[in-house]
Amino acid sequence: MRFGKSAMAAALAIGLTFAAYSANASSGAHWGYEGEHGPENWGHMSGEYKACSEGKTQSPIDLSGALEEDLADITFDYKPSKLNVINNGHTVQVNYDNGSSISVNGSQYNLVQFHFHTPSEHTVGGKSFGNEMHLVHKNDKGELAVVGVLIENGKENAAYKAIWSNLPKKANEKKSAAVDINASELLPQDRDYYTYSGSLTTPPCSENVRWIVLKTPIEMSEGQIKDIQKIMHKNNRPVQKMHDRVLKISK
Numbered sequence: 724m725r726f727g728k729s730a731m732a733a734a735l736a737i738g739l740t741f742a743a744y745s746a747n748a749s750s751g752a753h754w755g756y757e758g759e760h761g762p763e764n765w766g767h768m769s770g771e772y773k774a775c776s777e778g779k780t781q782s783p784i785d786l787s788g789a790l791e792e793d794l795a796d797i798t799f800d801y802k803p804s805k806l807n808v809i810n811n812g813h814t815v816q817v818n819y820d821n822g823s824s825i826s827v828n829g830s831q832y833n834l835v836q837f838h839f840h841t842p843s844e845h846t847v848g849g850k851s852f853g854n855e856m857h858l859v860h861k862n863d864k865g866e867l868a869v870v871g872v873l874i875e876n877g878k879e880n881a882a883y884k885a886i887w888s889n890l891p892k893k894a895n896e897k898k899s900a901a902v903d904i905n906a907s908e909l910l911p912q913d914r915d916y917y918t919y920s921g922s923l924t925t926p927p928c929s930e931n932v933r934w935i936v937l938k939t940p941i942e943m944s945e946g947q948i949k950d951i952q953k954i955m956h957k958n959n960r961p962v963q964k965m966h967d968r969v970l971k972i973s974k
């Protein structure tokens with residue numbers, strides 16, 4: 724079979740597209756939680772990930788030795804959202820409708836999405852929890868505030884039922900359902916918190932993230948924790964050095 728000129732050009736174009744795609748995959752998208760792609764190597768995988776190994780304010784951390792202070796209350800102004808869940812290959816993420824926010828010390832941050840890590844990323848006095856939820860908020864300047872919720876083994880948690888019935892099992896799979904969820908129902912009643920200055924816990928490990936980890940864990944049944952573990956396996960970054968940061972806790 725002979726190729727005409729245009730078929731050759733098309734074949735070449737496809738070849739180039741493939742080459743560009745694999746180059747992208749090896750420099751950017753290929754991090755994970757184990758072996759050569761694991762957290763110890765993130766900082767060396769790409770220039771963009773340098774903060775992962777060289778940053779001095781990285782997350783997560785062990786939440787111990789916190790300084791008690793009269794911290795300002797966080798105002799949670801969460802509205803219902805349609806349920807849109809995506810498995811991005813690293814975590815199960817719920818993308819949240821516009822219009823929900825938190826306010827801390829006069830700054831407002833809009834809720835963008837929340838996602839899960841098993842086991843927890845933050846530890847308390849070296850103790851880890853079955854799961855941890857991160858609610859990611861962004862202000863108008865693009866600065867991030869992440870609210871962490873520690874989740875321990877216990878009673879089945881009905882507030883998570885709608886999400887758990889729509890967990891996308893495969894990477895890049897999306898699920899939507901005609902139900903409203905409200906993130907405020909996913910939090911503990913007590914909103915006392917730890918706070919410190921940290922980073923994203925995944926590449927590129929960007930810093931200047933305001934971390935707010937709620938002091939009171941919530942419960943989920945072992946079955947519920949296993950449901951998400953089966954999908955994501957282990958997706959927690961180990962705790963990072965404090966360096967000269969201060970961890971505060973509500974009095």
Ligand SMILES: [Zn+2]
Nearest residue numbers: 838840857924
């Ligand atoms: Zn996270």
